[in-house]
Amino acid sequence: MADQHAAPASRSGSSAVPALRWEDLPEGPVIVLLDQRRLPVDETELICTDVPALIEAIRGLAVRGAPLLGIAGAYGLALAAVRGFDVEEAAERLAHARPTAVNLAYGVRRALAAHRVALRSGAGPEKAAEAALAEARALHREDAEASADMAAHGLTLLQELLPGGGYRILTHCNTGSLVSGGEGTAFAVARAAHRAGELRRLWVDETRPLLQGARLTAYEAGRAGMPYTLLTDSAAGSLFSAGEVDAVLIGADRIAADGSVANKVGSYPLAVLARYHHVPFVVVAPTTTVDLGTQEGAAIEVEQRPGHEVTELPTTADATGTTASVPVAPVGAQAYNPAFDVTPPELVTAIVTENGVLSPVTEAGLAELCDRSRSG
Numbered sequence: 001m002a003d004q005h006a007a008p009a010s011r012s013g014s015s016a017v018p019a020l021r022w023e024d025l026p027e028g029p030v031i032v033l034l035d036q037r038r039l040p041v042d043e044t045e046l047i048c049t050d051v052p053a054l055i056e057a058i059r060g061l062a063v064r065g066a067p068l069l070g071i072a073g074a075y076g077l078a079l080a081a082v083r084g085f086d087v088e089e090a091a092e093r094l095a096h097a098r099p100t101a102v103n104l105a106y107g108v109r110r111a112l113a114a115h116r117v118a119l120r121s122g123a124g125p126e127k128a129a130e131a132a133l134a135e136a137r138a139l140h141r142e143d144a145e146a147s148a149d150m151a152a153h154g155l156t157l158l159q160e161l162l163p164g165g166g167y168r169i170l171t172h173c174n175t176g177s178l179v180s181g182g183e184g185t186a187f188a189v190a191r192a193a194h195r196a197g198e199l200r201r202l203w204v205d206e207t208r209p210l211l212q213g214a215r216l217t218a219y220e221a222g223r224a225g226m227p228y229t230l231l232t233d234s235a236a237g238s239l240f241s242a243g244e245v246d247a248v249l250i251g252a253d254r255i256a257a258d259g260s261v262a263n264k265v266g267s268y269p270l271a272v273l274a275r276y277h278h279v280p281f282v283v284v285a286p287t288t289t290v291d292l293g294t295q296e297g298a299a300i301e302v303e304q305r306p307g308h309e310v311t312e313l314p315t316t317a318d319a320t321g322t323t324a325s326v327p328v329a330p331v332g333a334q335a336y337n338p339a340f341d342v343t344p345p346e347l348v349t350a351i352v353t354e355n356g357v358l359s360p361v362t363e364a365g366l367a368e369l370c371d372r373s374r375s376g
């Protein structure tokens with residue numbers, strides 16, 4: 001079950017945007033989400049008391065972005081365990097709620113493994129549920145740490161690639177604290193550049209059709225006091241040709257073993273533009289987004305979303321929380337709506353992870369970078 005209420009007023013005062021938290025209410029534990037469908041107009045919290053509600057929130061993009069999906073998956077598994085639901089079934093359903101971001105299945109798997117280990121070592125269901133919750137909390141914490149490390153590595157990389165500062169960075173989709181336990185992935189690097197006084201402008205692609213750039217990245221950039229300008233996705237080419245882009249920074253939903261990067265649809269055209277204009281195209285993602293079990297980009301499952309997301313524009317929710325939509329195409333128009341695209345490794349200048357920077361992007365280098373997480 002899900003319930004909605006206005007986010008606490010204190011949230012509006014700070015620039016950090018906590019997107020998800022676990023809360024022990026008198027009536028039982030819940031997962032509290034900042035409902036990203038309602039941003040930037042309303043800061044509304046969505047309270048999930050069970051796994052079906054969380055799955056609905058994931059599919060409907062109330063909670064989204066690769067690292068946060070992993071955290072949500074892990075807490076979802078813990079929620080099922082603490083509330084006494086069938087944990088194995090919950091794991092199966094949660095892991096498949098959306099197909100592309102590998103973090104989701106990863107987070108579920110980690111909490112499930114902790115639960116199983118506890119049961120195998122003789123713990124009762126209560127202790128096993130505690131183990132699953134502890135694992136979810138650990139993942140949440142690690143993601144925040146990874147975020148800070150990626151920001152530091154990413155800033156160093158920018159300083160090397162573009163000596164002199166004053167960066168004009170183009171970004172796509174939303175990669176800030178709304179997708180992470182910390183300040184995010186690509187956005188965290190832009191934010192570090194801003195703190196260092198080196199960000200001249202953040203160019204924010206609106207990110208059709210669901211406008212994660214316009215609704216969410218602009219919201220986060222504004223709160224962080226960053227100089228930003230919004231553009232339609234199709235205006236990016238003009239910006240490159242005018243020499244207004246120094247680097248592209250994006251996140252990733254899944255990185256295959258060969259270094260192919262699945263990210264929000266529209267990323268691949270930016271990589272092509274960046275190569276043509278000799279601009280660095282940098283992917284920022286934690287190693288939890290790397291899927292060494294998927295050999296190449298063509299093997300990554302790209303989520304296909306309903307056509308109405310293209311043929312209709314959602315309007316702001318009314319006072320009752322009901323959203324309407326305005327048609328922008330003739331009734332019955334077919335729409336092609338892949339949520340992601342895949343950029344081949346040869347178009348990626350560098351991949352920034354919490355373990356360091358990989359450039360050039362090679363299969364062996366990526367495996368070695370991921371190995372450092374296991375051995376460290």
Ligand code: MRU
Pocket residue numbers: 061064065066067101172173174175179184185186212250251252253263264265339
């Ligand atoms: O469909 P979404 O909004 O979940 O897509 C999110 C993205 O594509 C982000 O760019 C990606 O998850 C990287 S954020 C770390």
